[in-house]
Amino acid sequence: MDPVQSLVKGLADKYGRTRESLLPVMQGVVQQEKYLSEYSMVEIAREMDIPASDVYGTATFYSFLETQPAGKFIIRVCKTITCAMKGKNQILFSIQDMLKIKVGETTPDNRFTLLETNCLGWCHKAPAMLINDEVYTDLTPEKIREILSGYIKKSI
Amino acid sequence: MTDYKMHLLICGGTGCKAAESDEIKKSLKNWIDELGLEDDVQVVFTGCFGFCEKGPIVKVMPDNTFYVNVKPDDAEEIVKEHLLKGRPVQRLLYTDPVSKKAISDSKGMNFYKKQLRIALRNCGFINPESIDEYISRDGYMALGKCLGELTPDETIKEIKDSGLRGRGGGGFPTGLKWEITRNVESDEKYVVCNADEGDPGAFMDRSILEGDPHSVIEAMAICGYCIGAENGLVYIRAEYPLAIERLKIALNQAREYGLLGEDILGTGFNFEIDIRLGAGAFVCGEETALIHSMEGLRGEPTFKPPFPSVSGYLGKPTNVNNVETFANIPVILNKGASWFSKIGTEKSKGTKVFALAGKINNVGLIEVPMGTTLREVIYDIGGGIKDGKGFKSVQTGGPSGGCLTKDFLDTPIDYDNLIKAGSMMGSGGMIVMDEDDCMVSIAKFYLEFTLEESCGKCSPCRIGNKRLHEILENITNGNGKEEDLERLKLLSNVIKDTSLCGLGQSSPNPVLSTILNFEDEYLAHVNEGKCPAGQCKALLKYEIIEDLCTGCTLCFRNCPVGAITGERRQPHYIDQSLCIKCGVCYEKCKFNAIRLS
Ligand SMILES: Cc1cc2nc3c(=O)[nH]c(=O)nc-3n(C[C@H](O)[C@H](O)[C@H](O)COP(=O)(O)O)c2cc1C
Ligand code: SF4
Ligand code: FES
Numbered sequence: 001m002d003p004v005q006s007l008v009k010g011l012a013d014k015y016g017r018t019r020e021s022l023l024p025v026m027q028g029v030v031q032q033e034k035y036l037s038e039y040s041m042v043e044i045a046r047e048m049d050i051p052a053s054d055v056y057g058t059a060t061f062y063s064f065l066e067t068q069p070a071g072k073f074i075i076r077v078c079k080t081i082t083c084a085m086k087g088k089n090q091i092l093f094s095i096q097d098m099l100k101i102k103v104g105e106t107t108p109d110n111r112f113t114l115l116e117t118n119c120l121g122w123c124h125k126a127p128a129m130l131i132n133d134e135v136y137t138d139l140t141p142e143k144i145r146e147i148l149s150g151y152i153k154k155s156i
Numbered sequence: 157m158t159d160y161k162m163h164l165l166i167c168g169g170t171g172c173k174a175a176e177s178d179e180i181k182k183s184l185k186n187w188i189d190e191l192g193l194e195d196d197v198q199v200v201f202t203g204c205f206g207f208c209e210k211g212p213i214v215k216v217m218p219d220n221t222f223y224v225n226v227k228p229d230d231a232e233e234i235v236k237e238h239l240l241k242g243r244p245v246q247r248l249l250y251t252d253p254v255s256k257k258a259i260s261d262s263k264g265m266n267f268y269k270k271q272l273r274i275a276l277r278n279c280g281f282i283n284p285e286s287i288d289e290y291i292s293r294d295g296y297m298a299l300g301k302c303l304g305e306l307t308p309d310e311t312i313k314e315i316k317d318s319g320l321r322g323r324g325g326g327g328f329p330t331g332l333k334w335e336i337t338r339n340v341e342s343d344e345k346y347v348v349c350n351a352d353e354g355d356p357g358a359f360m361d362r363s364i365l366e367g368d369p370h371s372v373i374e375a376m377a378i379c380g381y382c383i384g385a386e387n388g389l390v391y392i393r394a395e396y397p398l399a400i401e402r403l404k405i406a407l408n409q410a411r412e413y414g415l416l417g418e419d420i421l422g423t424g425f426n427f428e429i430d431i432r433l434g435a436g437a438f439v440c441g442e443e444t445a446l447i448h449s450m451e452g453l454r455g456e457p458t459f460k461p462p463f464p465s466v467s468g469y470l471g472k473p474t475n476v477n478n479v480e481t482f483a484n485i486p487v488i489l490n491k492g493a494s495w496f497s498k499i500g501t502e503k504s505k506g507t508k509v510f511a512l513a514g515k516i517n518n519v520g521l522i523e524v525p526m527g528t529t530l531r532e533v534i535y536d537i538g539g540g541i542k543d544g545k546g547f548k549s550v551q552t553g554g555p556s557g558g559c560l561t562k563d564f565l566d567t568p569i570d571y572d573n574l575i576k577a578g579s580m581m582g583s584g585g586m587i588v589m590d591e592d593d594c595m596v597s598i599a600k601f602y603l604e605f606t607l608e609e610s611c612g613k614c615s616p617c618r619i620g621n622k623r624l625h626e627i628l629e630n631i632t633n634g635n636g637k638e639e640d641l642e643r644l645k646l647l648s649n650v651i652k653d654t655s656l657c658g659l660g661q662s663s664p665n666p667v668l669s670t671i672l673n674f675e676d677e678y679l680a681h682v683n684e685g686k687c688p689a690g691q692c693k694a695l696l697k698y699e700i701i702e703d704l705c706t707g708c709t710l711c712f713r714n715c716p717v718g719a720i721t722g723e724r725r726q727p728h729y730i731d732q733s734l735c736i737k738c739g740v741c742y743e744k745c746k747f748n749a750i751r752l753s
């Protein structure tokens with residue numbers, strides 16, 4: 001069994017093989033692999049006995065279930081109204097400036113993926129972003145430099 | 157709380173945690189140990205105080221002293237001066253923006269004076285990771301009372317009499333929903349807590365789960381007892397890691413104490429709760445979509461009826477309630493329906509939690525009796541508009557709500573008045589806008605949100621909103637015509653009338669309400685090619701003010717299209733024919749030498 005197969009099998013053992021378990025299993029794969037590859041979706045379909053097209057259809061519905069390769073750290077900058085009112089554009093500029101990627105792109109070393117997302121529920125501390133599971137709020141360009149430098153060091 | 161003489165409560169909500177409240181706690185603890193006060197003073201993390209604008213916050217009990225903007229370095233002074241010598245640290249107290257006086261007792265702050273905290277009763281008072289503290293504040297008493305003394309029908313009657321209506325947006329009477337679900341015959345039923353809070357501007361459900369998770373667990377168990385369900389599910393968005401963690405801790409504690417699981421309190425009642433994580437889809441907040449998502453399907457809404465109360469999760473009767481709705485239940489049962497129904501207006505009982513955000517001084521979470529006016533919320537509690545600017549509008553109800561003008565400031569807030577005013581209660585987000593915000597852009601913003609979050613199942617919502625957005629895009633780009641306003645209204649009404657779910661049915665509200673209340677602003681865009689608020693970049697010109705330009709060349713180096721020319725140390729110029737109005741120069745200039753006109 002290759003790593004993806006055993007990951008999927010482990011998750012299916014844990015959550016069950018009924019349709020209700022599909023989301024938790026996919027979330028488990030994303031947590032480990034950062035995204036759902038075509039191969040892992042086919043494996044999920046086989047393991048849980050669900051049509052592969054259904055797995056794909058469900059995965060593509062949810063924005064947190066990436067189906068494109070993504071970096072080790074996924075940066076999701078909130079672009080919704082309060083954050084936009086409070087200068088989210090500058091935040092994006094500084095991230096793009098530092099990482100030299102645009103929204104939707106991944107750095108060549110596969111460390112960072114930059115995405116935009118809708119309201120994260122931190123509007124009173126806008127602008128806000130998520131890096132994987134970590135929340136960062138009240139962002140300023142200086143804070144961005146600090147935070148990202150931390151991650152750059154961490155990932156070497 | 158045990159026999160400590162003093163308690164230091166530190167906000168452990170995510171907002172303050174991000175602003176180093178961990179460090180503050182450590183530092184306070186160190187000084188307390190150093191001075192040998194560890195037997196007298198306890199330092200605890202609590203849920204959000206709601207006053208996030210001035211976080212991190214440290215509250216000293218029992219004297220209610222409220223320190224704002226605390227830094228780890230302030231710990232020494234707090235411990236030495238306040239705890240040891242009994243002298244509050246003046247410079248860390250909150251200053252009233254009007255009277256300029258420092259206020260030490262939080263009860264004296266306008267921010268708290270007008271509030272009545274029912275759903276948020278424990279947030280900021282207890283350590284959310286301790287079931288004992290919840291119990292010490294009457295926690296699980298209501299569950300005990302129901303299981304021991306009341307029949308399900310009596311409990312439901314109490315909830316019905318209280319007049320509680322759903323806080324998730326729809327405002328459906330909660331007791332009635334429970335009764336309907338109870339009356340459906342089935343071998344299995346489910347209680348679902350909707351914690352998929354996705355409305356832009358709303359964060360009350362997160363705060364409740366972070367600050368007082370047990371209140372939701374207790375209420376779900378009561379609901380299970382009433383409707384005859386043994387299983388509960390909390391559907392929570394994955395973007396709330398701290399809330400998820402606290403909920404998990406609370407669930408384990410409740411199981412340990414025999415308040416969840418089999419034979420609860422020896423009464424033979426079984427109830428278990430599971431957590432399901434959302435995966436980033438706003439429409440999953442809609443109850444039928446939420447159920448489909450839990451079933452492992454695409455989170456698309458389906459037609460109602462059948463309502464979830466009749467056929468929900470796995471086809472079984474399912475009672476879906478919002479987090480805040482649940483948080484009200486234990487209090488109602490403890491204090492009685494007649495107490496609760498005295499609060500609020502005729503048709504909207506109790507309180508509502510609002511999340512204040514945008515251009516307002518005190519952003520944060522507040523809870524006020526229904527019927528409080530917008531003016532009280534924005535000026536008395538919210539402290540008025542930021543930087544002394546003029547109030548322009550307040551948006552309530554997120555993407556399904558509307559923008560209200562100053563004419564509505566004295567309207568008492570309740571479900572029905574907001575609908576009459578062309579907006580909605582929604583989940584309780586309030587985004588305040590000042591004179592610098594362009595209402596056409598705001599409407600466009602909300603539509604952008606809807607467009608992305610529309611599940612695409614039905615065409616009025618999928619295609620109609622796209623067309624609405626295009627028309628607004630044209631207007632903000634300076635290509636709008638006066639006829640566009642009529643087209644917007646016509647199309648909006650078609651979308652409202654023909655969409656399948658609440659998302660589409662309410663998505664044109666921001667457009668309709670801004671046209672109604674700010675028509676002159678739309679007309680200025682289409683007829684004069686002007687944006688009165690100065691926000692629509694396409695209608696503006698970037699210019700360099702010669703006198704202020706130092707010739708530092710920063711703008712020249714950053715302009716992506718090479719529209720800026722000039723010699724080093726000489727004023728620069730922008731070639732308007734090349735400028736794409738990206739605004740980079742404006743944002744980069746350190747000397748405020750770029751003007752928008
Ligand atoms: C597009 C859309 C999004 C919704 N989002 C939420 C939400 O985030 N949280 C919530 O509690 N209810 C939400 N609702 C309302 C739910 O469908 C449902 O009415 C509610 O959970 C019922 O609980 P209540 O009676 O306690 O309010 C949403 C409805 C629609 C149409
Ligand atoms: S109204 Fe919009 S969100 Fe609702 S079902 Fe139709 S397409 Fe989906
Ligand atoms: S608008 Fe950005 S977090 Fe809510």
